[in-house]
Amino acid sequence: MANGENQNPNPNPIEATPGAAARTITLKTADGEIFEVEEAVAMEFGTVKSFFEDDAVSATKPMPLPNVSGSALSRVITYCRRSLEIRSMIPPATSEDATAAEAVQGEGDLEAEKAAKQERKEFEAEFLKDESNEDVKELILAANYLNIKELLDFLCRSVALRIQNKSVEYARKFFGIEGDYTPEEEAQIRQEYAWAFEGVDED
């Protein structure tokens, strides 16, 4: 899974159009790892995109990413690659005329959308299965720094899923904290929030 340095540029699995060279962009992480990434994938990173839009010249020099570690970037690249693949399963709406496009979108397209949704669900469930909270958090910071909205949304949703419906004690363990309320404050808080604990099982 780890995509360390590459000796030769990856054959781009996504580019189907002939003649479009598999251009790669070089990224350098905080811990000195070098990644060569297909341009299409790298352009999913908002930070990289604006960097190269502003400075069209040095596509050859590696772009430094001082806030991202090699392991995080590797996971991010995997996610974005797969995400692009899934998105390419859905044929794009080509017509500018909305009514024509609506007429054309027949059952074939709806099927493709459904399949893509399912793929995404399975992929996302698998992607974070073995990640610790610390890893997930590192990924959030990376996705935030690289400005990848789709990944960031997914990660935030995942964290939210992990913490909802859990008891107070579980949450404290999950975050690695000790409660910092005094006994009097605790009593006051419990009264203020009695509504949230109605009928909730302490697990």
Added chain:
Amino acid sequence: MLSCRSLLSQTKNKKRKKSRSKNKNKNSNTRVSKKHNLVSKKQNYEEEEEDCEERFNLKTSAAPSHTHGVQPLGNLYINPGSVNSRNTGLGNLQTLTDELVLDILGLLGGTHLGVLATVSKSFYVFTNHEPLWRNLVLENLNAGFLYNGSWKSTYVAACYLSFDVSSVGVSGLRVRDFYSDYLFQSWLCANLEMKPEWLQRDNIIRRKGISVEDFVLNFEEPNKPVLLEGCLDNWVALQNWDRDYLLQLCGDVQFAVGPVDMKLQEYFRYADQVREERPLYLFDPKFAEKVPKLGSEYEVPVYFREDLFGVLGNERPDYRWIIMGPAGSGSSFHIDPNSTSAWNAVIRGSKKWILFPPDVVPPGVHPSPDGAEVACPVSIIEWFMNFYGATKNWEKKPIECICKAGEVIFVPNGWWHLVINLEESIAITQNYVSRRNLLNVLDFLKRPNANTLVSGTRDRVNLHDKFKNAIETSFPGTIDQLVQKAEEKKAQQKQSFWDSVTDSKVGAFKFSF
């Protein structure tokens, strides 16, 4: 009578444009900050301390400090050895930014937020962030809600009926040693008064009693804004429309308030209690259909009576709105839809306006290349705090004014504008197309992405054809006339350019011999 929680400080005497940004009422968690850098924080500390206490005036009814004791990060630096309870209480989430933490919390339901609040003091502060509860109310209680002092209280009262909300003290817990710029700024913006220097500049042209020809020649044609006085004198609305009258007339009619509908009496109840950065704004395009009497108590000022979208009858896009809002409500920078012009008449209260011409993008505003989206991530108050000062040094200064009851402002098509209510206000605004603007509008509707840009109609794509045909039917030949006139004008301008080129050529020819 109208409540007077005013934004004008005591020592001073002192419509609707649909917000173009999406998620206008779902509070985005972005915030422009000039103070995220830890290093500059230290240098800025004094400035910031000054900011909080001297340079900024809090509303007279505001609490003297953050409800739960949140302090800006700058304060952390004068307390050496102090530990930020924000971090200790977040545990392994502490390296996330405030915005990210709030993004995650924004995905949770009310019960989960309530449980989390008891986990640590830091979570208590974060989960009490009012915009979280506002989103929950607006998304889940859109059939109607009774505002109950705060969004959190509103949500709890509505969803947990067996719990007696009033039994809980209002202010809750104060937390010590919690430092967060984002949360502090959020509270500050909700409680800030407009600074006098933001209200000082008033450079709009004012006219009273001018003729329609004068207006068209000097303002509509050259596309310049103007403030018109005295043209609402015969409006019944100006005499009648106060709170009592409106409540009696239509207190239980549902009006459009941002993403939800609210009864007018519920809206007034909210407006009286609310103190937040982006108050909800009552902005209804169907007010005259809902309450015909309202429509009958005002009339379009004489300058704006040529309104060509009228040829579409009931199929015309939304064109008139009643606007009501408390102090601090308003619209951040945007350009009006369909390339139309607009007028905005204040019936009660007062509004501060800032306008930039079409070719000058206001500071802090980022339109997308096709103009379909306008990103102005900051609230109106925060725009004033962070960007207004920049305009002082610009050559192309904005046009500014305060529009008071009885006055009408003309907003020329394509102009950027921002409006903030300085006190609770009621206004009527209309968008319109006259012959001076007809070609612009047709061009706009013809654009390939017109189906995303064209607003206020259901039948977005065909509006151009419908409109053009309707004009041809009602005013045959008008479009051709206007096109011809425009081409003549262009040719004239071209001529003078070629004149100068020809002259210089002759000169060169001479000299080369």
